[in-house]
Amino acid sequence: MIYYVCNCIYEESYMSLQYAILGLLDSFGTMSGYDIKQRFTESVNNIWEADLSQIYRTLDRLESNELVNSIPDPSSSRGRKIYTITEQGIADLREWVQQDLILETVRNPALLQIFFARHTPPERFRQQILDYRQKFTEIGTHYEQIESMLTELIECGWEDGFYQHLTLLLGKKYVQMTIEWCDEVLEQFEKHITGDEDNG
Incomplete structure (x- = not known):
């Protein structure tokens, strides 16, 4: 029998995005939506992804x-806005970060593929795992x-860098x-394949 673990959803995804944006504005100051997206790519994207349209909606x-x-960006001729967190925004952010830590909702398409990998030819399956391993090696780098960058910032006294x-x-x-x-x-997998061949 197979038992499945049900992950409870404690927050809507837009709520986490909301606080990610508030946190970035609090840490880095006034930014445009595009600037916020760049900050996501450089930092928060490692733990929470968002595209530009989601950021603007939020x-x-x-x-x-x-x-x-928000106020119009004086350096832009395209009607771009720049955003600043308000005192109420800071208060909401502080209240949120002090709540009990939220359990993540697990959605792992790679594991779902492997779950049904009986339909995958052995050579293809082997290559999938090798490619997956390589991707994580690159992420590790x-x-x-x-x-290294955070260590330098922490040594310069940047408090956010520690967390x-x-x-x-x-x-x-x-x-x-x-x-x-x-x-x-x-x-x-190699043992499994060898065993199948021996039994065949």
Whole structure:
């Protein structure tokens, strides 16, 4: 019998995006929507993804709720806005970060593919795992670069850098665990294939 673990959804995804944007505005100051997207790519994207359209929709909602203010960007001729977090936005952010930590909702398409991999030819399956391992090796290298940058910022007294580094520690451990898991999958797969051949 197969048992499934049900992950409870504790927050709508837009709520987490809302606080990610508030946090970035609090940490880095006034920014345009495009600037916020760039900050996502450089930092928060490692733990929470968002495209530009999602960011702008969320900024509109935040402004309606008076959690951010916007003014026209004087350097732009295209009607671009720049956003600043309000005192109420800071208060909401502080209240949110002090709540109990939220359990993640797991959606892993790679594991879903492997779950039904009986339909995958052995050579293809082997290559899929090797490619997956390589991707995580590259992610690990990227995390090392981020860690080096954060270390310099922390040494310069940037308080946010310390807490951002704590999230990076989990990312690094997850990468290492996934690489080790890939190695174990390949080892067990080879034994499984060999056993099938011997029994055939």
